Amino acid sequence: MxxxxxxxxxxxxxxxxxxxxxxxxxxxxxxxxxxxxxxxxxxxxxxxxxxxxxxxxxxxxxxxxxxxxxxxxxxxxxxxxxxxxxxxxxxxxxxxxxxxxxxxxxxxxxxxxxxxxxxxxxTPSIMESHVNIGQYSLDTKKLLLSHPHGNVRMTIREQELLLYLLKHNHSTITRDEILDQLWETNDYFTGRSLDVFISRLRKYFSHDPEVKIQSLRGIGFEIDFPVNSY
The missing domain is CATH 3.40.50.2300 (Response regulator)
Structure with missing residues (x-):
């Protein structure tokens, strides 16, 4: 088709x-x-x-x-x-x-x-259809992030970024690596778009202080997600 x-x-x-x-x-x-x-x-x-x-x-x-x-x-x-x-x-x-x-x-x-x-x-190929991240549950097929305080229907790009961060959990990942892998380009505008998506993820996970996406100035991000099934 x-x-x-x-x-x-x-x-x-x-x-x-x-x-x-x-x-x-x-x-x-x-x-x-x-x-x-x-x-x-x-x-x-x-x-x-x-x-x-x-x-x-x-x-x-x-x-x-x-x-x-x-x-x-x-x-x-x-x-x-x-x-x-x-x-x-x-x-x-x-x-x-x-x-x-x-x-x-x-x-x-x-x-x-x-x-x-x-x-x-x-139509991503994802290892698991459900991922538990701290107090949250992610249904990758429905792009649905669930929490007792409410659910969020993620965009494809948001989920793609989240899954990429999960694959680099408990480590430091550079901005350049994310941009090259997910956006396949690295300029001012894609850098700003990455900041927008990172801000969204932080907002989505704001109810669980154990979920951490820490910015490292001039480097990238330090990722620490309490994941139970990824």
């Missing part, structure tokens, strides 16, 4: 080129120049595996569209296209739970690689 991609891009030339290239790479692409046409699908025929959303679109911008999609389709993988390099755009998307972003004009091969990585993360 082909990966079905929702593409929201109002530029007719770029949208057509992107659609044709992705189809040559064996993806199925439904291209929407008007994002308003996507909204009726959210309550009915929404069979996409991931979405690629242009940030700057008329009527509904990419961020607003993403909020509408995620409200109905939690954990839906999203990649943002942005023509601007302002960090506020990228960080806004990451804080919303986006899986990745890429600046236009983008290299088609890099875009395809990012798409494949997102899809791969969406």
């Amino acid at each position: 082909k990966t079905k991609i929702l593409l929201a891009e109002d530029d007719p030339d770029f949208g057509m080129i992107l659609k044709q290239y992705l189809e040559l790479e064996d993806f199925e692409v439904d291209w929407f120049q008007n994002p308003e046409e996507i909204l009726p699908l959210l309550s009915s025929d929404f069979t996409f595996h991931m979405g690629i959303l242009d940030v700057m679109m008329p009527n509904i911008d990419g961020f607003s569209l993403a909020k509408m999609i995620l409200k109905e389709k939690k954990d839906f993988p999203l990649l943002f296209l942005t023509a601007k390099n302002q960090k506020i755009d990228r960080l806004t998307g990451l804080k919303m739970g986006a899986d990745d972003y890429i600046a236009k004009p983008c290299d088609p091969e890099e875009l395809v690689l990012r798409i494949k990585n997102i899809i791969k993360r969406a």
